Amino acid sequence: MDDFLFSDEPADVVEPEKVGAWKVIIVDDEPEVHAVTKLALSDFEFQNKRLEFISAYSGEEAKKVVDSHPDAAVVLLDVVMESDDAGLQVAKYIREVAKNNHIRIILRTGQPGQAPERQVIVNYDINDYKSKTELTAQKLFTVVMSSLRSYRDILAIDQSRQGLEKIIKASRDIFATHSIESFIEGVLQQLTSLLGTVDQAMYATSLAAGKEAGQSNDQLVVFAGRGEFESSEGKPIAEVLSSDQMDACLKALQEKDIVYKDNYLFAYCSSDYNHASMLFVSGIPEFLTETQRHLIDIFAQNMQLAYENVQLQAEIEDTQQELVIRLSEALELHSTNTGNHVKRVAYLCHALAKEIGLSDKEAELVKMASPLHDVGKVGIPDAILNKPSKLTDEEWKVMQTHTEKGFELLKDSRREIVSAGALIARDHHEKWDGSGYPKGKKGDEIHLYGRIVALADVYDALRHKRCYKEAWSKEDAQREITAQRGKHFDPTLVDVFNRCINELESILQRFPD
CATH class of the missing domain: 3.30.450.40 (GAF domain)
Known part of the structure; x- marks a missing residue:
């Protein structure tokens, strides 16, 4: 009888080091059961990992322990504790409330008549059923080893599923x-x-x-x-x-x-x-x-x-972006000779789009499409486009048509970047208070892409020298943008602008004229 697990003199147990261990929850209202279980499994090792024991002395305590240790591998669960079916309620809680389908549940009972094996196996999602009187040290070792193997395989299957889900999602x-x-x-x-x-x-x-x-x-x-x-x-x-x-x-x-x-x-x-x-x-x-x-x-x-x-796709997109920027820069150079203005505006737009909460994809789209904002100027006569003096009222009306010309030029494209560029070309001179052109749109009637480009375009123009003005200081430009909150610019976008002003300034420094 010496090989029976539940001897009369349980010994003190020294816990193995709890690093890289399999967690085993012992649930029983008899302290000696905890001590003897730990003693019997004290030298247990599986895949170079020892056991870490976690004790609970009632059904209610067991539920809390299960919640605190969702990565536990095995629970050795007594049936009769504070009530005749306390252990069964814990088993039900683990599967139905905690939704833990990984942990292996080994039911142990000293009163088999209270919970007949056939009935329990059918009605509860447990993995093994043992009577305490039959659980020798060797049998306990065997049942824990087989349970850990099952737990390991379940984790491998679950990790495989998660990996496949990511591969399938990425493959789309x-x-x-x-x-x-x-x-x-x-x-x-x-x-x-x-x-x-x-x-x-x-x-x-x-x-x-x-x-x-x-x-x-x-x-x-x-x-x-x-x-x-x-x-x-x-x-x-x-x-x-x-x-x-x-x-x-x-x-x-x-x-x-x-x-x-x-x-x-x-x-x-x-x-x-x-x-x-x-x-x-x-x-x-x-x-x-x-x-x-x-x-x-x-x-x-x-x-x-x-x-x-x-990498090849990224190279194609980078080439596309560079082509759009270079063409837009050529147009800018032909009309206003503004250096790296187009490139700066693109990066300013990306920063503002990210800060206002657009997704990475949308922020990248605004960045790539923004250089098309003035593409309609190809339809403006050079005499007006390059006139050194102030435009007449009639000439100004012609100049304003570049927004609609740009929209008409780009609107029928099936390419995402070009379609976004059409919206930007159309709306980037509209103002929040309705005083802009070409349609006098107000507030949210103006496409968000157009609102972003409008602010970025004006800010960059203020911060750099033009033939008609000197470059403004950071403080003066920021003060002017803020003063136009709710007038020229979207109020929320101005708030975003002020939050990320240092990042915007670093962009200006990266691409000087």
């Missing part, structure tokens, strides 16, 4: 400028779930640094990571890897292959272009199957392909 717009971040994050998560015990991963590429690949490690920059590498984005890998890891990385880079060492690996990601990328994964199992090794190889190549596709 894989060529969008910002989708690569979520795509790589999802791929990393998927890979780590497939390998089972991975705890850290990192993807580094020379593309992130804008350099071509060679054998020099300082050209590889961390692009995405999990674990301790999450905060390493943008850093050269030499700054985040140990010397041994760096040696393995260089070997993988030189051999253009996958290098396995200790509990980590480096996978070289091949490329059709002269770029290098590296996938690092640590905490891998001691023995990898051929299937797992094959998956690693596929993931490494697909990640590089996806990254390069998005």
Whole structure:
């Protein structure tokens, strides 16, 4: 009988170190049960992790513990405590209220008649049912080990699901400028779930640094990571890897292959272009199957392909943006010779759009479309456009038509940037109080893009020298913009302008005339 778990003389238990441990919740109203359970499992180890015990002595206390430790792996749950079905109510609470479907519930009872096994198994979502009299130390070890394996597999499946969701979501717009971040994050998560015990991963590429690949490690920059590498984005890998890891990385880079060492690996990601990328994964199992090794190889190549596709899309968008800016600058140079005005306005618009709450996509759209605001001036005679003296009333009426000419020129495009440019060209000279042109629109009748460009355009003009005036100081320009709150400009936008004035000033300094 010495092998029975519930002996008469429970011993004091020294808790294992609670670092990287599996959490086990013990729920029982008898303190000696807690002590003996801890003693029986004191040397338990699974995948190099010990057990961390958390005790609860009633059903109500157990509910609080479950809420406080949603990452617990196993709960050893007594049935009869403050009431005959207290444990069953805890089991119901875990699944239906706490919505915790991961934790493995092992029901233990000293009074099987109070909760018949068949009835309990059918009516409650538990994973095992044991009578205390049959639970020897060996049987307890076995049931906890099998429960932890199930818990591990459930977590792997859930991580796999989450990874697949991110990959599917990113795949819908894989060529969008910002989708690569979520795509790589999802791929990393998927890979780590497939390998089972991975705890850290990192993807580094020379593309992130804008350099071509060679054998020099300082050209590889961390692009995405999990674990301790999450905060390493943008850093050269030499700054985040140990010397041994760096040696393995260089070997993988030189051999253009996958290098396995200790509990980590480096996978070289091949490329059709002269770029290098590296996938690092640590905490891998001691023995990898051929299937797992094959998956690693596929993931490494697909990640590089996806990254390069998005880089190509980004290059196309950057080229498109530069083309729009250069054409607009050519028009500005022809008419007013205002240097980097178009480029500054684009970046000012982006900052204002972000600060007022537009999404990254919309802010980028305003930035890319804003250079088209004066495109209608191509239809204005040079004699009026370049007249050094004040325009006559008739000439001013002709000048004002550039807004509608720009709108008519751009409005029928199916391209998002050009369509946004049409709205901006039409509305950027309207004023909040209705005194602008061409339609005398008021308030929200003016498209938000037009309101943003109007403020950015005026602010930049005030801050720079023109043939008819000197450059205004930051304080004078800010005072004038604020004075036009609710008159020329959207009041909310003026408030946003004042909040981010320092950021706007830094943009002006980046692109001087």
